[in-house]
Amino acid sequence: MGWTERASAFRWKVRALLSRRRLERDLEDEMRFHLERRTEAYGADGLQDADARLAAERRFGNAFALREECRDAWTFPRLEALAQDARIALRALRQSPLFTTVTILSLAVGIGANVAMFSLVSGVLLRPLPYPEADRLVRLTGFYPRGALVALQQRSQGMDVAGAVPVAANLTGQGHAERVTIGVVSANLFAVLGRAPALGRGFEEGDGVPGRDGLVVLSHSLWVARFQADPAIVGRTLTLDGVERQVVGVMPAGFHFPSTSTQAWIPLRLDPASEAYWGFGWMPLVARLRPGVDRAQAHEELRRLVDEVARLFPWPAPSWNPTAAAIPLQDDVVRDIRPKLLVLQAAVGMVLLIACANVASLLLARATARQKEMAVRASLGAGRGRILRQLLTESVVLGVLGGAAGLLLAWLSLAGARAALLDGSWDGTPVVIDGRALAFVTALSLLCGLLFGLVPALAASRVDLLGSLKSGSARSASRGGVRARAAFIAGEVALAVVLAVGAGLLVRTLWGLTQAEPGFRAGETLAVGAYPGQSACEPRQRCVALYDGLLRRARESEGVAEAALASAVPLDGEQPLLPVEMEGHPLSPDDATATLLWGGAVSPGYFDLLRIPLLRGRSFTAGDVEGSEPVVIVSAGTARRFWPGQDPIGKTVRVAWEQRWRTVVGVAGDVRQYALSGWTPQNIAGAVYMPYPQSVALDRRIPSAMTLLARTSGLAPDLAPRLRGLAAGVSPDVAVSEVRTLRSLRDTSVSEPRSLMWTFAAFAACALLLAALGTYGIVSYQLSQRTYEIGVRLAIGASRRHVFGLVVGESLRLVLAGLVVGLVAAVLLGRYLSSFLYGVSARDPGTFAGVAALLLLTALMAALGPGRRAARTDPVRALRAD
């Protein structure tokens, strides 16, 4: 049939769906007309009425069959047979509501959890970045000073390289001062990413030249929030960190790079004469592959260029960027969340497997119970294919119903999962159940239906006609069926064990974290950030005076017991890095590989306020001012690492770019600055504290953004707004953060492990529930098949307790096999979870024992009911049943 014919036939058939009754009537009329005319013709030939009619009918043929044949022309015969099978299946399912409910629930849980996870995974991991040809964008890992960026841009044949560093800056001049994240970017960044400004222009070559770099490009959101989407914004000026900058353009909505909070971009200052040009610098580079270049080639080129550019440094830099690599930008963006999502996806896959095993064993049991029905069908002439088709249709119908219920469940749980798993690390792009997820659920439901339907259907369709019909009701299930069901149960128990062990380990982790000693006591401490902007700190004495005043007023405030200042607070996510040289550990001339420390600038009273013990020497005092002898306090771990077995007091430390040495006057207890687990970035070797007036930050200036800490005495509900007012009152140009408690910082820092734990625990609970359901279903079913046998046992004198023990023992044996397999699998799979664990080994015997106990208990509960029922069997009725 040609395509036009096919198409018009399809249209015709669809239209016919609505007018079948009329078509039937027309067909009837048409055929009657024919028969009447033929009868008349025979009548004219001289036949009697009745004979004429008979002859006409004979000549016409089997009208019934012909009408059927006509009908086939208007309908979709194969499709409608399917619909009929589905109707039969639905009727059969309605007749056993318990089986149907359990099955659909199992599937709904399995499929629902999978769709929710898949939506997250596809929304986060598989979603392409919002740039044209995003797959041609790569991240160049490593450390690059500005000079290296320029050298790479000039030399690379295969890539267009751009750089972008996120920094915080004060936006002033339009009402209250505001702290914003801005990107310091090379002129070609927008072009490399392939996004043009929505208004005005981006940056051009030469915009980075000192004196000509007073420019800014706004993000769409800042333009709307701060400038009321003023269409004449281009050409106006605004003040960022005290520097007037002219707005040259506005980027389109949704464009935020390098971080999702970036609100504006300023050109990267390129001044070969400046010290910073080749100095220590952290600048993430991004590059677009030129046409015809693949990532492997780009990587090769980068390795070659790193060696070449290393020779351009004004000092020898033989060990610069030894591991620089070109990796897909997409991978870099999802680097942090990827392992978590993959572990959860694997967990949720196991839940689905359990659900399928559950359903398969239930279907198998059901098929065995229906052997007689199948035998009757077969003896009435249904072929094996026909029976197989009907059984498969039934399981596919179950799969589709389960899929629909699962979709509902996924939709209900997605919001929660999104909130729990994506906090902070995600830019808030909506994650929804999209077309891909719908296709996924459809495929999953059908696959489940076919998969879990096939084995039982094959088993059931192999009907032993004579055997089934002869034995009244099955007194014992076939051996193969029993073994298959036992395997299903063992399998799902094993999977549930793996998940439960994982959940147990994560629970232990979270508990360990909440019990962890971070090295400081948060107590009732409030923290508020004050950001006067870098320009307020020139000369640096201005900032020293400003913060002195703030600290004094805070201490005088009612309800404040202690107050202190710090450039960074433990666990709040900041990393104030400082490259230094430690006495006795001479630096190589290449300062890109200098020792990196946490470098905190603090006021006197900081260690007391946070209850950080001072182990040796003295704390900072009001006498440690700019002109006095430069001093530092190091952490105990730092002292041990660099001066083992020596007295750290009196040792000296030098900031990499400075000449003067600072003397260690004290040793403070170790503090978990980065995470409660004690995790520290690999390249950071310790911690050093400086008195604020003497301090210096990575930008070689005095830190301008300080956090005021206030330990409260008693309840003072208005203290938070008062503190905020204090900070803001210093100057109209000071931007002030929200007031937070140190406790909340601590809580926030465990939110990731907590969400992972809850999600995993939820999956494990689903798995246990499903396994229990499956065990219960199979045990009850097998029992119902053995009523006769139990009747015999009771009749010849077995005690009821013996029968109870028999049933319970058998189901425990079923579970035990799965338990052993599951524990072994959990040991093998533990290493995939180990990076998420803290304070507990992936083979923690306590957790394993607990899970084993929990599982046996669950199995016992599942077997209790059927066991009691078996013990109550009335032998007389059981034996008479057939």
Place this chain on the structure above:
Amino acid sequence: MFKPLGRDAQGELMPGTLDMLVLKTVSRAPLHGYAIAESIQRISEDALRVEEGALYPALHRLEVKGLLAASWGTSENNRRAKFYRLTAQGRKQLEQEAGYWARMVAGVARVMETA
């Protein structure tokens, strides 16, 4: 799609052939089912006598495929009857099949003459 004219093992007319004959018959004027049956039998001098009812599934198939269009009208003896006529699509199909048919007959004839 098209099957050569002939009879199968039971001496029945092959289905594809019937389609072509129907198309040819209604190509001159719209006709109802009975008239089509009569016409085919008259012209073929009863050589193609078939189960008459078999005509109807063929008519319906052709209508569904868009080769025929049907409408209810009044028959020559004033009764309601369903008339079939050829669509543009049907005419194209008929031409194609007629061409194929002619070539095949010619081929068979040549074989019969030379053999």
